[in-house]
Amino acid sequence: MTSVIEVTGLTKRYGDTVAVDDVSFTIEKDTIYGLLGRNGAGKTTIMSILTAQNFATSGDVRIFGEQPYENSRVLSRMCFVRESQKYPDDALPKHAFAMARLFFPNWNQELADRLIQDFQLPIKTRIKKLSRGQLSAVGVIIGLAARAEVTFFDEPYLGLDAVARQIFYDRLLEDYAEHPRTVILSSHLIDEVANLIERVLVVDRGRILMDEETDAVRDRAATIVGDTATVEEFVAGREVIHREALGRVSSVTVLGTLTPGDRERLTAEGLDVTPVSLQQLIVRTTQHAADAAAAHQEGARR
Known part of the structure; x- marks a missing residue:
């Protein structure tokens, strides 16, 4: 190019x-x-x-x-x-x-x-x-x-x-x-x-x-939905850019492409996965960056 x-x-x-x-x-x-x-x-x-x-x-x-x-x-x-x-x-x-x-x-x-x-x-x-x-x-x-x-x-x-x-x-x-x-x-x-x-x-x-x-960009993130404990176990070690919870159900958006093995595990554990629209990804990513910057500034003040 x-x-x-x-x-x-x-x-x-x-x-x-x-x-x-x-x-x-x-x-x-x-x-x-x-x-x-x-x-x-x-x-x-x-x-x-x-x-x-x-x-x-x-x-x-x-x-x-x-x-x-x-x-x-x-x-x-x-x-x-x-x-x-x-x-x-x-x-x-x-x-x-x-x-x-x-x-x-x-x-x-x-x-x-x-x-x-x-x-x-x-x-x-x-x-x-x-x-x-x-x-x-x-x-x-x-x-x-x-x-x-x-x-x-x-x-x-x-x-x-x-x-x-x-x-x-x-x-x-x-x-x-x-x-x-x-x-x-x-x-x-x-x-x-x-x-x-x-x-x-x-x-x-x-x-x-x-x-x-x-x-x-479209493949950069996915939202995992299901039982809170199971979702949290699945997303452990992954970069989380957004979390929502209602009762015992959580929706967590993570960065990174899901592998075939990941998807097999999601199915076996009864978790749903939904794609993230470009707008959602950009909104979540900028919010995540803002939160990280705020946390860094707070740490510096301490």
Whole structure:
């Protein structure tokens, strides 16, 4: 695979606050990534730095082998769509699309026109008078029709209803199949985008917590359910990331792939095993990391 983005030791501080903490990763060509994590984890800061809309405190960023800052050769090959995108007060959607057509060399007007119809976007209404969903549609249309070699979507589709979001997902996959490019999706709607993304980057407290192929991530954990004593005996020595109990029944989520021998033992002992969704895994993993960090800080204070 060919890397289009290489990040080494990236750190961003705002006074005493560390928004991004010494992260390193690569983004491969023609792959859909999920940049996932809770609010304030550092996702938007990372994307802003990669697209030269923010500056790193330290570290190195290379896009197509070059630094992106004030580099038109790099910036014209990327598209950054964000929920808080600003437009001139008197601008119409058609003005935004006309500007995008001038900036992005791979712009496809036919696709843009189709998406305008799909989202039923009123292109002659001033952008400042559009609903939140319609404003989100403007960003989504630009992000897809630009066909930039690298496209960042920083949750610009949150204003869309479920039907419109599905249209976005469908059109993204359709166009990606015919015109492969690198796409980085930042989202809280993890289970909704789980079938889109090929690789997962999980950010928590400014650090990369997970950087793996999505298929591999799905096998990373399982939830064991059954009699508390039997469950606890089975999970002994395994890394537990979540526990729930109701009476004599426990549900324990553990990291690690279950072997055929494990599954035979589960059946013999009358325990149930259920898969963990991508969203559950990421939520449990970040909670587990937060608990571990809190315990470490408490130990240090003592």
